[in-house]
Amino acid sequence: MRCWLQTLFQRKFKISLLLLLLLALLAHLVVDFALPTAHRPCSHDMKASKAMGVPPGNSGLKKLSLRILQDFSGSNGSLEKSSQPQRAGLRFRAGEPGVQQQHKEGNAGWTKGSKLAALFEHPLYNIPVPKVTEKDKLFIINPKEKFSLRSSGSDEWVSSSKAETLLPTGKTAYDTYPTWLKFHIGINRYELYPRRDPLLPTLLRDLATQRIVSSVQKSGGTQLKLIMTFPNYGQALFKPMKQTRDQETPIDFFYFSDFERHNAEIAAFHLDRILDFRRIPPVSGRLVNITKEIWDITTDKKLVKTFFISPAGNVCFYGECSYYCSTEHALCGKPDQLEGSMAALLPDKTLAKRRSWRSPWRRSYHKSKKAEWELNPNYCAQVRETPPYDRGHRLLDLIDMTILDFLMGNMDRHHYETFEKFGNDTFLLHLDNGRGFGTHSRDEPSILAPLQQCCSIKKSTYLRLQLLATQPYRLSDVLREALAADPLAPVLAEPHLRALDRRLGKVLVAVGHCLARAARQEEVLVDDVGSWV
Numbered sequence: 001m002r003c004w005l006q007t008l009f010q011r012k013f014k015i016s017l018l019l020l021l022l023l024a025l026l027a028h029l030v031v032d033f034a035l036p037t038a039h040r041p042c043s044h045d046m047k048a049s050k051a052m053g054v055p056p057g058n059s060g061l062k063k064l065s066l067r068i069l070q071d072f073s074g075s076n077g078s079l080e081k082s083s084q085p086q087r088a089g090l091r092f093r094a095g096e097p098g099v100q101q102q103h104k105e106g107n108a109g110w111t112k113g114s115k116l117a118a119l120f121e122h123p124l125y126n127i128p129v130p131k132v133t134e135k136d137k138l139f140i141i142n143p144k145e146k147f148s149l150r151s152s153g154s155d156e157w158v159s160s161s162k163a164e165t166l167l168p169t170g171k172t173a174y175d176t177y178p179t180w181l182k183f184h185i186g187i188n189r190y191e192l193y194p195r196r197d198p199l200l201p202t203l204l205r206d207l208a209t210q211r212i213v214s215s216v217q218k219s220g221g222t223q224l225k226l227i228m229t230f231p232n233y234g235q236a237l238f239k240p241m242k243q244t245r246d247q248e249t250p251i252d253f254f255y256f257s258d259f260e261r262h263n264a265e266i267a268a269f270h271l272d273r274i275l276d277f278r279r280i281p282p283v284s285g286r287l288v289n290i291t292k293e294i295w296d297i298t299t300d301k302k303l304v305k306t307f308f309i310s311p312a313g314n315v316c317f318y319g320e321c322s323y324y325c326s327t328e329h330a331l332c333g334k335p336d337q338l339e340g341s342m343a344a345l346l347p348d349k350t351l352a353k354r355r356s357w358r359s360p361w362r363r364s365y366h367k368s369k370k371a372e373w374e375l376n377p378n379y380c381a382q383v384r385e386t387p388p389y390d391r392g393h394r395l396l397d398l399i400d401m402t403i404l405d406f407l408m409g410n411m412d413r414h415h416y417e418t419f420e421k422f423g424n425d426t427f428l429l430h431l432d433n434g435r436g437f438g439t440h441s442r443d444e445p446s447i448l449a450p451l452q453q454c455c456s457i458k459k460s461t462y463l464r465l466q467l468l469a470t471q472p473y474r475l476s477d478v479l480r481e482a483l484a485a486d487p488l489a490p491v492l493a494e495p496h497l498r499a500l501d502r503r504l505g506k507v508l509v510a511v512g513h514c515l516a517r518a519a520r521q522e523e524v525l526v527d528d529v530g531s532w533v
Contacts, residue, residue, distance in 0.1 A: 125195060238340050248440065286341070304434040306319050411435070
């Protein structure tokens with residue numbers, strides 16, 4: 001009996017203790033929920049209130065904070081739309097640290113977050129281009145005309161004179177065009193595509209995901225390339241993977257026998273955009289199924305003959321070209337998946353003629369001979385007297401291209417092209433960049449010969465290079481961020497990204513030497529920005 005009473009007492013004690021704990025917890029919850037929100041501000045609300053100069057209990061602050069959170073919770077695109085700073089009053093001088101300080105104060109959140117977005121919001125990336133008139137457009141489109149394609153193998157249009165301005169859906173004829181066609185229509189005298197081109201993300205996605213309905217080998221060239229066609233009649237230039245990310249070009253290779261790298265084409269497009277040149281057509285990486293997207297659908301009989309199954313069971317092919325088109329240099333999938341770059345094609349030359357120009361600083365493409373510019377330190381003087389380099393900005397545009405090539409390590413720039421319609425007063429097309437990013441452990445100073453011999457550079461280019469040499473906008477960081485969105489990321493090995501910062505420093509040193517020798521700064525820094533800086 002005594003034991004039974006003792007056990008009963010212990011059970012009641014435990015139950016009572018448990019009930020007390022539950023009552024305490026319930027009381028705490030009741031007090032917590034009963035307390036008005038306005039009287040218990042959180043720490044982050046108080047910080048926001050102090051920063052904005054608004055009392056913590058102000059109900060208007062809650063709506064404002066919610067709006068701010070909504071604005072900053074979206075993508076970079078939403079940030080760009082909701083945070084357009086006024087640039088008219090911002091002024092700075094070449095080489096002054098105030099360039100970065102002003103921007104850092106105005107867009108601190110951007111610098112901490114996306115360096116690339118912050119870069120594109122900088123005043124140097126908001127300098128307006130000249131007003132585009134009808135004669136400055138590559139194509140003049142009649143808004144009352146609806147266009148369709150003649151065939152999948154051509155970029156040529158057939159117009160329908162009966163088409164109305166508005167389609168039954170309420171859209172204009174332009175709205176029905178595929179993205180690649182809108183890209184072509186947007187080309188003008190001053191740029192291949194605008195800085196904030198809303199078409200760019202869609203075009204890059206199309207290059208990476210659109211179904212491939214035709215694959216044929218591109219004629220000409222020294223290495224294998226394919227022309228791939230999509231269901232919407234868009235076309236892309238496919239360069240297959242030949243080297244892994246960490247491979248370097250052997251030191252004994254001549255520049256004219258180097259491999260063409262698919263990742264170099266991808267990285268070159270983004271680097272060109274970061275430098276604000278915008279003279280390389282959009283490029284995206286893509287993983288291609290050799291069997292389904294090339295072998296099964298190609299109509300190229302010569303290409304078909306080069307397919308085979310390797311001893312490892314992988315699907316391989318090699319095509320026909322001057323270099324590396326043999327069984328020993330075949331392109332093999334794993335087992336049939338192959339990386340490559342997909343570059344948007346420019347308008348067909350029958351629609352938009354292009355002129356090819358031999359570069360004055362072209363290399364000899366000989367194993368022992370040297371070009372004239374390699375022997376004559378005053379070579380630039382005769383270039384300045386030769387059309388089209390004797391007037392306008394052609395020589396400065398060439399030096400821009402030189403800087404791009406030096407940063408990439410590209411020694412294979414023998415020609416460049418322009419759109420014939422615009423004459424000599426237009427930008428240069430930076431095409432065929434596959435031989436860039438071949439080495440990271442060594443630099444090739446001779447690529448900078450045009451800059452070193454002419455001692456001239458656009459002021460805007462110099463200012464952007466200075467900006468990209470600073471920590472908030474370091475070139476390697478912004479390019480790494482840009483390439484991270486590519487389907488084949490990581491596109492470049494880290495040593496290549498670090499080499500960019502080293503080479504950028506050498507470009508600025510070269511300009512510094514020119515400035516030290518010049519009587520006036522204006523002799524070296526050619527003003528192309530006017531009152532905007």
